[in-house]
Amino acid sequence: MARHPATPAAAPKVRVVTLKIDGHDIGAREDETILNAANDNGIRIPTLCYLEGLSEWGACRMCVVEVAGSPKLMTACSTRVAEGMEVTTNSDRLQRYRRTILELLFAERNHICSVCVSNGHCELQSLARACGMDHVRVPYRNAAYAVDSSHDLFRIDQNRCILCTRCVRVCDEIEGAHTWDVMGRGVDSQVITDLNQPWGQSTSCTGCSKCVQVCPTGALVKKGTAAGEMEKQGGFLPYLTEMRGNR
Amino acid sequence: MSGAPKITLATAWLDGCSGCHMSFLDLDERLIELAEKVTIVYSPIVDTKELPAGTDVGILEGSVSTEEDLHKARMFRERCKFLISLGDCAVSGNVPSMRNTYDLDDVFDRAFIENAQAQPQRPSESLPTLLDTAIPIHHAVAVDLFVQGCPPPADAIWFVLTELLAGRTPDPTQVTRFGA
Numbered sequence: 001m002a003r004h005p006a007t008p009a010a011a012p013k014v015r016v017v018t019l020k021i022d023g024h025d026i027g028a029r030e031d032e033t034i035l036n037a038a039n040d041n042g043i044r045i046p047t048l049c050y051l052e053g054l055s056e057w058g059a060c061r062m063c064v065v066e067v068a069g070s071p072k073l074m075t076a077c078s079t080r081v082a083e084g085m086e087v088t089t090n091s092d093r094l095q096r097y098r099r100t101i102l103e104l105l106f107a108e109r110n111h112i113c114s115v116c117v118s119n120g121h122c123e124l125q126s127l128a129r130a131c132g133m134d135h136v137r138v139p140y141r142n143a144a145y146a147v148d149s150s151h152d153l154f155r156i157d158q159n160r161c162i163l164c165t166r167c168v169r170v171c172d173e174i175e176g177a178h179t180w181d182v183m184g185r186g187v188d189s190q191v192i193t194d195l196n197q198p199w200g201q202s203t204s205c206t207g208c209s210k211c212v213q214v215c216p217t218g219a220l221v222k223k224g225t226a227a228g229e230m231e232k233q234g235g236f237l238p239y240l241t242e243m244r245g246n247r
Numbered sequence: 248m249s250g251a252p253k254i255t256l257a258t259a260w261l262d263g264c265s266g267c268h269m270s271f272l273d274l275d276e277r278l279i280e281l282a283e284k285v286t287i288v289y290s291p292i293v294d295t296k297e298l299p300a301g302t303d304v305g306i307l308e309g310s311v312s313t314e315e316d317l318h319k320a321r322m323f324r325e326r327c328k329f330l331i332s333l334g335d336c337a338v339s340g341n342v343p344s345m346r347n348t349y350d351l352d353d354v355f356d357r358a359f360i361e362n363a364q365a366q367p368q369r370p371s372e373s374l375p376t377l378l379d380t381a382i383p384i385h386h387a388v389a390v391d392l393f394v395q396g397c398p399p400p401a402d403a404i405w406f407v408l409t410e411l412l413a414g415r416t417p418d419p420t421q422v423t424r425f426g427a
Contacts (some may be wrong), residue, residue: 106339113426114335114397115342129424134393135338135385142347142380169411 015117019085028081035076036061038089045089046098046127049164050077051214055163055173061101062127065089073097095131102133107140108187110159111217117230118218124162125217145190150200153223154212158190161219167191167211174240179205191219254412257289257302257327261316262343263309264380266398267334268292271306274400276313284412300326310336310343315375324388331407335397335425342397343381347405351379372384394419396427403427 004173019239021038022138028037048060058078065076068086076089088094105111105124113119127133168180168191183192194200212220214234220225221230231246261266268291274281289298298305305327311320324330335341346354354377360367384390394407403423410417 077283110345110348111425112335112339112341112345113424115345116426127427129420132420134395135332135383135390135421137385139386140340140344140347140380140382144346144348 017081017083017085017089019081019083022089023089030081032081032089033077034065034074034079034081037081038076038087043089045076046124046131047077048127048162048216049166049171051166051234051237052169053174053241054166054214055136056167057169060162062098064094066091078158085220098131099133102128103136103138105162105204106136107138107189108132109143109161113229116160116218117221117225117227118160118232121228121229121231122218123216129133131175132136141187143187148193148199149201149223151205151207151223152200153207154199154209155221156191156193156199157219157221159219160217161191162217163189163191164216165191166214166216167220170210170214170237172235175206175208175210177204177206177208180192180211211222253286253421254284255288255299255301255303256285256306257304257323258287258291258299258306258308258377259289259292259298259319259323261307261309261319261337261384262312263334263336265291266376267396270396270398270401271333271404272346274405275401275402281408285408290300296403298322298326303311304329306331306332306333306338307384308333310381310383311378312343313375313377317387320384320387327394329391329411330384330389331392331394332390333394333404335395337384338365339395340381340394342381344349344383347380349404351377352380358362361396380393392416392419394423395425396423399423 008010016027017030018025018027021041021043024041035045035050045065046062048062049057050063056078057091058075063076064073066088067074088143111124147155147157149155165182167215168182168185171180177202179193180191183196184190193202194204199205212222213232214237218230256315287293288302289295305323307323311317332338336343355369360370394403396403400423403419406422407417407419
């Protein structure tokens with residue numbers, strides 16, 4: 001599908017639609033996502049792979065919502081609003097599913113908070129608390145993943161990665177380097193630098209640290225940080241995207 | 248009913264660092280208030296050797312890592328009406344479970360041979376058999392309440408105990424979290 005031309009000489013008219021989110025009547029632009037419309041109206045939907053300023057991915061499923069008339073759950077981050085839509089963001093069923101998603105994430109790799117550099121500053125950890133995920137019912141996989149410390153400044157600990165692909169997207173869409181990508185399938189998937197070469201040997205990495213700043217967990221971190229010391233500043237993104245005219 | 252019978256409380260520490268018990272002792276002067284409503288019938292901090300059947304509340308710190316831990320967890324489940332997993336090791340396996348990605352032989356070598364200052368050798372007696380993996384309490388026996396934290400702050404423990412004493416079921420995620 002062709003995109004709108006970059007020159008907004010005669011800005012295309014965007015219709016406003018009305019919909020209900022959690023019983024509230026809401027007006028939104030028809031090209032908005034359910035997530036944006038909800039956020040604009042102070043309704044918080046939990047997200048993990050979504051990050052304002054990056055393309056929509058819809059991978060983590062934390063933001064699933066119920067839409068009246070549809071048997072399927074929709075990801076709020078990648079579903080557009082529509083006239084007359086009735087959205088439920090926080091039913092018992094959704095809360096249960098979100099807790100289950102978090103349990104599966106915690107069970108897949110090593111998410112032991114107490115010894116993590118991101119302890120106290122981790123979006124996965126905060127979400128577990130916010131969603132009331134107080135224990136993991138499924139067995140832990142106890143699988144070991146690689147740690148790559150070859151870069152001068154940064155480290156990637158695959159054990160802490162939840163495959164949200166924020167690093168992949170920020171590197172491609174904002175930095176324009178596309179150092180990061182995803183390799184493998186299922187639980188063996190992992191983010192890689194260049195053609196799965198050590199990060200320190202990457203010829204495309206500019207060392208800008210955007211990937212580190214947007215990583216929601218302790219997977220991508222600055223070297224030399226001890227437990228709880230890795231605080232990230234992801235707030236630059238919406239500013240950057242706006243300044244460059246939303247690409 | 249005048250002079251209501253005191254609630255009976257038991258605690259034990261499995262594969263953990265005792266930090267959760269230290270945090271419990273950090274209740275400080277609130278321990279006196281607690282002692283007016285609760286009798287501790289079995290715990291590392293009292294002298295009783297036997298966990299009485301029909302204990303009202305059991306609190307377990309630490310993960311299940313050995314046959315002895317497993318035995319204790321089962322005993323607590325059997326003899327306590329309400330069982331609490333206290334702290335990240337009990338709730339998630341936490342640090343003790345970080346050995347799970349290694350082969351048990353390598354774990355033994357690391358602990359008793361590579362890092363030994365003197366007489367490097369595998370222990371052959373007096374130690375409970377190590378399980379293949381360290382697991383959370385609730386992967387061994389049913390648990391009624393999960394209190395996260397490494398350790399859970401004393402205030403969180405106080406909140407949980409006072410809510411329970413008031414007959415309510417607390418939501419510990421309001422006052423603590425994994426890694427707290």
